[in-house]
Amino acid sequence: xxxxxxxxxxxxxxxxxxxxxxxxxxxxxxxxxxxxxxxxxxxxxxxxxxxxxxxxxxxxxxxxxxxxxxxxxxxxxxxxxxxxxxxxxxxxxxxxxxxxxxxxxxxxxxxxxxxxxxxxxxxxxxxxxxxxxxxxxxxxxxxxxxxxxxxxxxxxxxxxxxxxxxxxxxxxxxxxxxxxxxxxxxxxxxxxxxxxxxxxxxxxxxxxxxxxxxxxxxxxxxxxxxxxxxxxxxxxxxxxxxxxxxxxxxxxxxxxxxxxxxxxxxxxxxxxxxxxxxxxxxxxxxxxxxxxxxxxxxxxxxxxxxxxxxxxxxxxxxxxxxxxxxxxxxxxxxxxxxxxxxxxxxxxxxxxxxxxxxxxxxxxxxxxxxxxxxxxxx
Numbered sequence: 001x002x003x004x005x006x007x008x009x010x011x012x013x014x015x016x017x018x019x020x021x022x023x024x025x026x027x028x029x030x031x032x033x034x035x036x037x038x039x040x041x042x043x044x045x046x047x048x049x050x051x052x053x054x055x056x057x058x059x060x061x062x063x064x065x066x067x068x069x070x071x072x073x074x075x076x077x078x079x080x081x082x083x084x085x086x087x088x089x090x091x092x093x094x095x096x097x098x099x100x101x102x103x104x105x106x107x108x109x110x111x112x113x114x115x116x117x118x119x120x121x122x123x124x125x126x127x128x129x130x131x132x133x134x135x136x137x138x139x140x141x142x143x144x145x146x147x148x149x150x151x152x153x154x155x156x157x158x159x160x161x162x163x164x165x166x167x168x169x170x171x172x173x174x175x176x177x178x179x180x181x182x183x184x185x186x187x188x189x190x191x192x193x194x195x196x197x198x199x200x201x202x203x204x205x206x207x208x209x210x211x212x213x214x215x216x217x218x219x220x221x222x223x224x225x226x227x228x229x230x231x232x233x234x235x236x237x238x239x240x241x242x243x244x245x246x247x248x249x250x251x252x253x254x255x256x257x258x259x260x261x262x263x264x265x266x267x268x269x270x271x272x273x274x275x276x277x278x279x280x281x282x283x284x285x286x287x288x289x290x291x292x293x294x295x296x297x298x299x300x301x302x303x304x305x306x307x308x309x310x311x312x313x314x315x316x317x318x319x320x321x322x323x324x325x326x327x328x329x330x331x332x333x334x335x336x337x338x339x340x341x342x343x344x345x346x347x348x349x350x351x352x353x354x355x356x357x358x359x360x361x362x363x364x365x366x367x368x369x370x371x372x373x374x375x376x377x378x
Contacts, residue, residue: 004031009041009066022047025054025076032059038066038088045071048094048114055080062086069093072114074135083125090116091133095158099136100184101192108165108201108225112140116154119144127152138177141167150174158182161196161216164203164230172197173209180216181244189244189267191217196240198223203230208238215242219266224252224274227325231255238262246271247288250278258283268294269311274327276300285309291316292342297327305336308346314339314365318350320375330354340364351376 001014014026026043029036036053043052043066052068055061055077062084068074074090077083094114102113112118115135117127120142127149132138138154141147144167154161154177161177164170177196184192196213199206200223213219219240222230232255239262240247247263247270250256254276261283263269269285269292272278276299285292285308292311293303296318308314314337319329329352339346340363349355349371362368 001027003027003029003034003036006033006035006037008037008039011040013042013044015044015046016050022050025051027053029053029055029058029061029063032061034058034060035062035064036066037064040065040067042067042069043071044069045093048072051076052090052093054078055083058083063088067091073112073118074115074132075117077117077119077122077125079121080119081123081125083119083122085117085125085127085130087129089131091131091135093135095134095136097158097182099158099182099192102159104225110142110165112137112142112163113159115140115157115159118142119147122147126150133157137161137163138180139163141165141170143167145169147171148173152176155179157194159192159194160198161213162198162211164197164199164206166201166203167199168202168204168206171207171209172211173207174211176212177216178212178214180213182217191245193217193221193223195219195221197221197238199230199233200225201228201230204232206233208233208235210236211238213238213240216240217243218245218249219243219247219263220249220261221246222250222253222256227252227274229253233257234259236260241265243267248272250275254278257281263292264288268292269308270294272298272301274298274325278302279304281305283307285311285314287311295329296320297322297325297329298332299328300331302333303335303337304333307338308340308342309338310341310343312343313348314342314346316345316348316350317352317355318348319352320350328353332356333358335359337361338363339368342366345370348372350374
């Protein structure tokens with residue numbers, strides 16, 4: 001079905017006709033300025049192949065009020081600007097149960113792995129009020145800029161709920177991406193880099209605010225394949241708790257701010273290996289299996305005004321010989337935090353230089369502070 005003008009679909013169930021190639025979308029928008037109101041219509045791919053709706057090289061297109069299910073990719077938007085997708089259900093598309101680890105851990109795939117909504121090279125657009133549950137990826141932004149993703153539900157994704165790859169200056173707010181997880185089975189918490197929200201490959205200056213990311217492989221994850229960072233992101237008022245790995249993870253990146261988040265009841269609250277110029281401020285970091293905030297080979301980081309309670313270590317900072325980089329561990333400001341009920345230490349520093357400790361409160365820790373020199377001289 002080719003759409004060249006604004007259209008209201010007749011409610012009902014639409015499938016491929018007998019001679020319709022599965023390689024072609026059921027609907028393709030082929031004009032600018034189109035409003036496609038699906039009016040409750042259902043596009044059903046039936047066999048998890050192909051694309052439900054394709055929009056390519058268009059401007060000022062709106063798609064609303066429909067259900068898209070049973071495709072490899074429910075909705076695919078490429079090289080577009082000023083697109084709005086609202087009030088759609090793009091659920092129950094491709095979501096393999098035995099995917100294991102993906103090849104993209106070393107070389108991220110811009111084509112994605114199927115699922116709900118896939119945006120590639122899209123700018124100045126709005127994705128609001130949609131349900132994209134039970135897909136492999138709920139929503140992908142690949143090389144997108146200035147896209148607002150607000151009030152969507154991407155829960156129960158088999159890989160990632162909301163995924164940004166090489167995407168900058170976007171707003172991701174007030175979404176739900178809970179239970180985005182799969183187990184690969186090599187060890188007890190091997191969840192194959194699944195996450196509620198994943199940023200990677202130079203995804204800079206995004207606002208990630210007010211999202212529910214509970215019970216994911218990670219809640220929130222900045223992945224730095226080949227040390228490709230994602231910098232200067234603002235991550236605030238999200239809940240990444242109940243992860244078997246990390247409520248919040250960011251590696252090999254700098255300038256990120258984590259503020260007012262819930263990072264509790266996980267393996268680690270914050271894992272921030274090789275982070276630089278990063279701020280961890282005003283978060284609640286409670287009852288994690290291991291450490292509240294763990295940073296190896298970090299530099300020029302600030303940890304301030306957090307409630308850090310009931311972890312193995314409240315904050316653990318360290319340097320050790322590593323084949324992936326000998327960046328120093330140095331220049332920390334740890335101030336105005338509350339450390340309580342730590343099972344080992346409130347703060348533990350291994351071969352870490354220039355740690356400024358000020359105005360912290362220590363209550364009922366096994367030991368409040370310890371600094372150890374093992375590989376380096378103090």
